[in-house]
Amino acid sequence: MTDMIARQVQLCRQPQGHIRADDFELVETPLPALGAGDVLVRNTWMSVDPYMRLVLTGQDGFVPQKRPGEVMDGAAVGIVEQSGDPAFPVGTLVLSANGWRSHFVAKGDALTALPDTDAPPQWYLGVLGLTGITAWLGIEKVLLPAAGETILISGASGAVGSIAVQLAKQRGAKVLATCGSDTKARWLREDVGADAVFNYRTGGALSDFVREAAPDGLDCYFDNVGGSMLESAFDLMKSYGRIGLCGAISQYETGDYRRGPANFFIAIEKSLRLEGFNAFLLTPQENADIARDLADRAQSGAIRPFETVVDGLDQAAAAFAALFEGGYPGKVVVSI
Ligand SMILES: NC(=O)c1ccc[n+]([C@@H]2O[C@H](COP(=O)([O-])OP(=O)(O)OC[C@H]3O[C@@H](n4cnc5c(N)ncnc54)[C@H](OP(=O)(O)O)[C@@H]3O)[C@@H](O)[C@H]2O)c1
Structure with missing residues (x-):
């Protein structure tokens, strides 16, 4: 001692x-x-x-x-x-x-x-660490939203979501975001750069929001929350849409966090591509390479680490x- x-x-x-x-x-x-x-x-x-x-x-x-x-x-x-x-x-x-x-x-x-x-x-705990790297994986490796496409990002006000919104905007995509308060919704639009934001606590049905903001449906969904939001998103995807499965925070305190969506069959009906990703499985070299790219973007002001x-x-x-x-x-x- x-x-x-x-x-x-x-x-x-x-x-x-x-x-x-x-x-x-x-x-x-x-x-x-x-x-x-x-x-x-x-x-x-x-x-x-x-x-x-x-x-x-x-x-x-x-x-x-x-x-x-x-x-x-x-x-x-x-x-x-x-x-x-x-x-x-x-x-x-x-x-x-x-x-x-x-x-x-x-x-x-x-x-x-x-x-x-x-x-x-x-920043090595955030934008240059686990959460920034996770956002990068979801946008730059898994979903690759393109100009002209629409992506929905749930949990958008969080550590992963706020970086994912900015990376998707940089790729030219239209970004729809979800969060749980009007203050955060305003911040997501005005400071983070989302095109339209849905407050899941007070905003009514996600389907009404998406049908108004993206009448043709979603090309991509970056899922941070799982649960009923993921189920609703399945219904709102275009055919051949892509879903990046990042996390399921809405299920972590339910005692059954592994539960999947009840309407999973829609993935077959619509030929969806679903891909989970886990930043803890990256090699040290992969982590370092992604962190360097994020550091360059943060230094140039292309992304803001909130x-x-x-x-x-x-x-x-x-x-x-x-x-x-x-x-x-x-x-x-x-x-x-
Ligand atoms: N796959 C990976 O490698 C990896 C790595 C890191 C994190 N993750 C996952 O990514 C997700 C986000 O992580 P984070 O670090 O960004 O978390 P965070 O900064 O804590 O943000 C999470 C946000 O989720 C929202 N939220 C909390 N409870 C919710 C609920 N019941 N329903 C809907 N939204 C709820 C909250 O904002 P609002 O209520 O205002 O929306 C909260 O600010 C989590 O699911 C996490 O487990 C995955």
């Missing part, structure tokens, strides 16, 4: 239904002594992401489960404070999977040094719960 104390967020009970901040507690724990080759990192930023709800379902399968008493994990950016590894000198900014804690001790192979750029470090910063590790659980309430626009990051 060192005489240093780390603060960390751990699960204190098995969540039921909607996640609550008091499903977690902030605890203090002594840090282990540094062994040969070990590195001590102080986290400065951590990410909260919807997939983290899936480690709390109590159902083994897609992702290993966290049990009460265990510390949460997730992407974080930190600074090396002590080092026994010459590859990570003191002061190096590093990316790790050890979020939800103030400090940790690790071997260098669990760390990635951030590239030496002008990009704010927390983010919401929540201050303090003690607010991380509340920030996480807010993802499922549509609480914040853009990528939510916690400053530690």
Whole structure:
């Protein structure tokens, strides 16, 4: 043990239904002594992401489960404070999977040094990290919406969706977007660049919105939410349309997040192409190549990385719960 104390967020009970901040507690724990080759990192930023709800379902399968008493994990950016590894000198900014804690001790192979750029470090948790890369995959590899085509993007106000809207606009497509508040809808039109926005909480039927904005139907659908929105989109696709299956946030708290749409047969009727994609399966080289392309676009102003910063590790659980309430626009990051 060192005489240093780390603060960390751990699960204190098995969540039921909607996640609550008091499903977690902030605890203090002594840090282990540094062994040969070990590195001590102080986290400065951590990410909260919807997939983290899936480690709390109590159902083994897609992702290993966290049990009460265990510390949460997730992407974080930190600074090396002590080092026994010459590859990570003191002061190096590093990316790790050890979020939800103030400090940790690790071997260098669990760390990635951030590239030496002008990009704010927390962008590596958002536009240059998992969520930007996911948006890029969906638009630039899977769906490839073209000029003259119409794409619907659900969950458009979130970290993935707000980048996907901008990438699709750059390709010349007409972009229809969904979100859950009028404030976000205005922001999506005025700042992010969507052509038309549907508020799924108050806007009536998605079909009425799409039939007015795109009377011939949808060429592409970028699905972040699953559930009834995906079912409705099936009905609204043109023949030979493409659906990119990115996530199903509306199902993550239902106890049955793997459920598919009841009208799946429409995929046959309309000769739809469905393609799921999982950014966690990319190689480090693929990640780096996509991040470089996104960094170029962000630096030139071609895309704007929208983010919401929540201050303090003690607010991380509340920030996480807010993802499922549509609480914040853009990528939510916690400053530690
Ligand atoms: N395939 C991959 O590799 C990959 C990687 C990262 C993320 N994802 C998935 O991509 C999706 C978006 O992730 P993100 O990081 O962009 O999340 P995010 O920033 O938290 O945004 C998600 C948005 O979804 C909306 N939402 C929340 N609950 C909803 C519900 N019940 N019904 C409809 N909308 C709801 C909220 O806004 P509004 O309510 O205002 O719309 C929220 O802001 C998630 O499904 C996530 O799991 C996939």
